[in-house]
């Protein structure tokens with residue numbers, strides 16, 4: 001969003017690049033044929049500073065467009081929706097160059113009417129996000145309106161965003177998810193979270209131990225779709241144009257391994273760090289924040305339980321967080337969200353710059369400010385555009401195995417994410433590597449996304465795949481299922497360029513650590529530190545690791561995180577000692 005627009009709407013003013021769309025500006029880049037129309041402004045001032053009505057080229061208004069222009073605008077809208085993966089935000093009354101010209105009430109009404117007709121033509125709905133008056137001397141007030149255009153879902157092709165939920169134990173993560181996804185407020189004694197727990201010991205202790213997924217949908221009109229008016233996940237998927245899948249990760253330090261696995265393996269688009277207003281930064285909060293930073297997952301913060309404390313205490317927690325975020329190591333720009341306007345600005349700016357960190361203060365018991373978080377989640381755009389998505393889909397099929405289940409009458413089922421290509425029902429793939437470095441043939445019998453059947457899975461989507469009679473004991477988390485045409489590189493020995501984030505004494509050859517790379521999680525031994533005998537906290541080096549149990553499928557450039565007790569480090573894979581799988585004819589386990 002242009003800084004001037006953001007200023008107008010009261011947001012924090014980070015200048016953003018690239019204008020688009022004339023009196024109609026939209027998220028999703030400049031449309032074809034809709035290049036910059038920056039014109040000389042006949043000596044009139046810009047940005048609403050002086051009080052002269054700025055020059056508005058009449059053809060840029062959407063008032064009664066000719067048939068030809070209407071068709072052109074429809075083509076632009078189609079393109080923008082495609083670019084934005086089904087979503088686009090239009091700013092009416094703003095020129096290509098960001099000039100806030102505004103439209104009269106009547107012009108705005110006519111323009112919105114045209115926009116609605118355009119949306120109807122492409123099978124989309126429109127929602128007005130916010131309206132503002134432009135300030136200058138005129139008898140007629142002039143307005144700017146931001147409108148969300150969203151495609152009505154077809155064939156389960158809703159936009160799917162994954163949000164990992166982080167935060168200290170008891171900060172209110174599960175409760176907040178319960179409230180968002182079930183549509184009922186909490187009683188302060190754990191009622192909302194009860195719906196989310198999976199294991200008996202979780203119900204008894206009130207602590208999340210495993211990873212669970214919760215869904216919150218938004219329809220094409222931007223309204224919430226959750227279990228309050230839908231009975232099943234299938235119904236939620238059917239009525240939603242956009243789906244937020246929350247990955248609820250455990251808060252307790254004891255489950256840190258699972259939390260890291262959730263962050264590295266499930267490739268979240270964003271992370272939501274929940275901090276309790278009454279405790280502030282406590283327990284694992286700092287560690288979770290560090291993890292999101294190290295793994296470069298853009299995050300926003302929710303300060304929960306504001307009903308329990310005074311305004312001063314909430315402010316203290318906000319200040320504490322702002323201080324940490326602004327520290328040189330973090331370098332973030334906190335953006336406190338206090339109104340609907342702030343929520344819209346936060347969503348737009350957050351997507352443009354990972355340095356912006358929106359902060360919400362809310363209560364899952366009184367419901368205070370919960371709507372602001374919903375507004376934000378509704379507008380939050382995907383970070384990849386349709387072109388990047390298309391490129392990923394062109395590659396060979398690769399599915400990461402994150403979970404393995406046995407389902408009565410269905411057989412073996414694996415859960416995970418399709419990292420590239422397309423996967424169809426009935427497709428033959430190979431899975432591995434096994435302990436002896438082999439890949440085994442299998443058939444994908446059926447696919448489910450968010451608990452409803454789906455015929456085709458596309459890159460970036462998470463799903464469960466039924467493998468029929470395939471022997472479950474041959475599978476483990478961290479394997480990949482790939483196209484038989486691929487010749488996956490597997491290795492036991494690899495090198496990585498690392499930074500040692502913390503180590504109590506010194507880090508040397510022979511040290512054992514748990515290595516996390518994507519969905520791979522295995523103990524590895526440090527075989528060599530290039531050019532050094534030992535490493536101290538903060539030092540960098542290229543290190544050779546050897547997995548102690550079995551080979552893994554790794555890729556050069558993949559992000560890596562390792563830990564052992566208090567020892568922690570991050571880096572990326574730089575070299576692999578590949579074990580060739582070529583001579584291993586794909587073996588059938590049957």
Ligand SMILES: Nc1nc2c(ncn2[C@@H]2O[C@H](COP(=O)(O)OP(=O)(O)OP(=O)(O)O)[C@@H](O)[C@H]2O)c(=O)[nH]1
Nearest residue numbers: 170171172173174175188189190207208251305364
């Ligand atoms: N008063 C009040 N209580 C809340 C709020 N949010 C959560 N709680 C209560 O705080 C307690 C802990 O909440 P949980 O949602 O289980 O916390 P968690 O962060 O998921 O904890 P782990 O699963 O152990 O990581 C429960 O008793 C909730 O009822 C809130 O906004 N206000």
